[in-house]
């Protein structure tokens with residue numbers, strides 16, 4: 152397992168990572184989520200000893216990364232898919248890694264096959280697409296057959312078939328009892344992949360819980376009601392002791408009540424309804440609500456912060472981002 156205790160990293164005045172304490176366990180996929188600039192990559196770099204913490208510790212199976220005898224056999228990581236020698240072929244890139252880490256050359260062919268790059272194994276990597284680079288990076292991570300795998304934004308640049316493939320690959324690795332830690336800023340993708348979530352915002356821990364607990368604790372379900380006689384409907388609901396919140400387009404939003412019960416109540420008072428619809432806030436909305444105060448970059452065309460209850464545009468991250476205040 153991976154254990155972080157009080158992990159902190161400052162870059163000048165920027166607190167990229169701020170006292171992170173959590174444990175990543177084997178046998179499941181742990182999703183590492185946060186808005187752009189939340190500190191995910193910095194945390195992963197420190198886990199792999201590529202960056203020194205300002206304070207705090209990371210332990211991999213009880214040891215510091217530097218103390219691992221065969222690091223590539225203990226931890227495999229995909230951090231930056233472009234971090235390879237462009238003049239080398241995919242095969243030679245992996246062979247160099249294998250030879251410098253005491254891994255049998257035969258393993259190179261195996262991992263090339265696993266990631267579907269056998270037919271381009273002899274091609275120089277500088278001609279590779281982003282998706283092919285991601286696959287090669289994943290092959291490198293798998294090379295030492297490690298018990299712990301870390302992937303930083305692994306679906307970047309992959310087509311739908313590739314995304315499906317990596318999702319199943321990660322599930323298979325977790326099912327074999329390995330520790331799988333995967334970062335993303337795409338909640339919708341995480342919802343399909345992860346069993347457990349670690350959510351950070353501005354370097355701080357915001358959630359450390361199972362996916363199912365995260366959904367039930369952070370996504371709001373309510374009933375949306377619209378009526379040409381909204382005033383009277385509100386009065387009737389209030390009269391029945393039901394709390395009502397104003398929604399978009401003059402709708403009323405009722406939390407904690409059954410839609411059928413609300414419909415019957417309206418019918419008893421002969422109030423016409425144009426809409427009576429149960430709503431479940433998506434996980435993406437729940438995530439945006441949770442991290443609303445910690446988002447460092449906002450879409451230029453949408454100056455509104457995604458405050459609680461506000462309808463943030465789904466998938467807005469990755470749109471036209473500008474640093475807050477610009």
Ligand SMILES: Nc1ncnc2c1ncn2[C@@H]1O[C@H](COP(=O)(O)OP(=O)(O)OP(=O)(O)O)[C@@H](O)[C@H]1O
Nearest residue numbers: 162165167185186187188189190191192193194336
């Ligand atoms: N080498 C560095 N020097 C100075 N500041 C840095 C450096 N690396 C990261 N930062 C800052 O630290 C913060 C966290 O960055 P980091 O890349 O870890 O976030 P992230 O969650 O991985 O973001 P993204 O999803 O956009 O990749 C940001 O404010 C970033 O600007």
